[in-house]
Amino acid sequence: MTSNAFRKWLGAGTALALTALFAAAPASAQVSDDQVKIGVLTDMSGQWSDMNGPGSLVAAQMAAEDFGGKVLGKPIVIVGADHQQKADVGVGIARRWLENEQVDAISDVTNSAIALAVQQLTKDANRVALFSSPGTTDLTGKQCSPTGFQWVYDNYSNTVAPVNALVKQGKKSWYFVTADFAFGTSLEKIGMDQVKADGGTVAGSTRNPFNSADMSPYLLPAQASKAQAIFLANAGKDLTTAIKQANEFGIVAGGQALVAPVMFISDVHALGLQTAQGTSFVEGFYWDQNDETRAFAQRFFERRKAMPTALQAGVYSSITHYLKAIQAAGTDEAKAVSAKMRELPVNDFFAKNGKVREDGRMVHDMLLVEVKKPSESKRPWDYYKVLATIPGDEAFLPLSKSECSLVKK
Structure with a gap:
């Protein structure tokens, strides 16, 4: 049944009542699927796994925990996957996450070729991409997206x-x-x-x-x-x-x-x-810069037995900023959240007075x-x-x- 036919079947009065009900719903009801789900798509086992990989997943989990495990009253769920440095594998995982597993944002995405494909997939699905690892400037250049963000560095x-x-x-x-x-x-x-x-x-x-x-x-x-x-x-x-x-x-x-x-x-x-x-x-980041960076690094080290790379620290920072934007927007709808991400300054151990430009580039000191x-x-x-x-x-x-x-x- 089409939406128009559905409205006629309901009757104008019922449709208006439903519209009023949803409009009056509390902010927590604006979280899709009653959770905010973030997928960390990275190199878990290949030659880049030390600079992101399992450490990026740990950083994402730390960000969710430090945020209190919930946003707008709904649980934050972190999942991870290994794209094996293969474009078909990475695209397949991203597509499954977006189409079948209610993933709201995809994080990290080691490998520029996979990242460019994920950028298009998240754009088409109206979801958010938080790139910490890929270096290609096309992500904020000719293939930029209103819901795509590049956080740590670029080429x-x-x-x-x-x-x-x-x-x-x-x-x-x-x-x-x-x-x-x-x-x-x-x-x-x-x-x-x-x-x-x-x-x-x-x-x-x-x-x-x-x-x-x-x-x-x-x-x-x-x-x-x-x-x-x-x-x-x-x-x-x-x-x-x-x-x-x-x-x-x-x-x-x-x-x-x-x-x-x-x-x-x-x-x-x-x-x-x-x-x-x-x-x-x-x-983009060094663990021994100041008391804040050392405090984060020590907590990370306790889990990974290695100091965080800039990429792993960027996963934490970008996810934290994304969650702050959801809180401020009162919804996890991608375009509304993306607008808030551009509006809010980035102030954490990773960046001071960082700003997200209209092209999705998070600008911070290097x-x-x-x-x-x-x-x-x-x-x-x-x-x-x-x-x-x-x-x-x-x-x-x-x-x-x-x-x-x-x-x-």
Whole structure:
């Protein structure tokens, strides 16, 4: 029966009475399915599982618990799944969650290709996407969504500052070793554009398949190029393998600088300070910044026996902000919640005076860090020297350059 036929069958008076009843319902009745369900879609078992994975699920659970376990009087439910770094698996899980399992928001979503698909699925289903892990700027660019948010970093924020710094130090020629999928190619394009904008040159590039056990076929041409800087457009185990082998091949000792724009504390821990020392990159969060970050990190460490990465801290922050927006909106309807997310400032241990722009980008200060020498580290996980704080408005792509259709120009 169509809605019009249904209304005629009820009669005008009954329909009006029902409308009045729903309008007068308390805010708690505006929560769909009597719960707020958040799915953490991540790499639980693959090469990126240390930087998000089970730790992202723990961070999500902590966010729900710290919020009191309920929002608008209804329970907060956290579920998790492993997309196995396979687009078909990730899309299948997301579709099942949205269509059959009443998931209201999807969080984390390691892997840019999967994230872009999830962005479209959540947009079509009028649900919220909270991206902490993917780096592609398309999520807040040409494929932006009114209900999609990018929280921790992106390829622009983590590329521009290190490239600028090294070119100023005289590193004019660059070679790119790039992961051959959406994340890597996006990172490479931004890096190459910035090198050229700064007056540098690109000596060449190679593309490595995802999860390469041996990075020598891609590093040796970079070494042979004599480029002054080698840009590793990789992450996770591909990145740590590349850094280990670069040291074995004498690339760093030979005077070529390694640039690892998307590196996390889990990577440093895996490499050890002896190998990782001196590497500079941009971070969205460091556990040892202040009393607030240390308090969260200690609670996280008690569960995971590892300090949180920026991605895991971002899962906590984005979910907490989402829940605050539901509370403020009086409903979990995605567009109403998304409007509140853009309206409310982000103030927590992760970000101070953060703001969510119309394109879905959460703008916050970023950190330019350098890995300490073993002799400089005073205790476990004491890995970074903070070289500079990059204001959020400088760290992220200006709205004036945005390709997002939601941005008014």
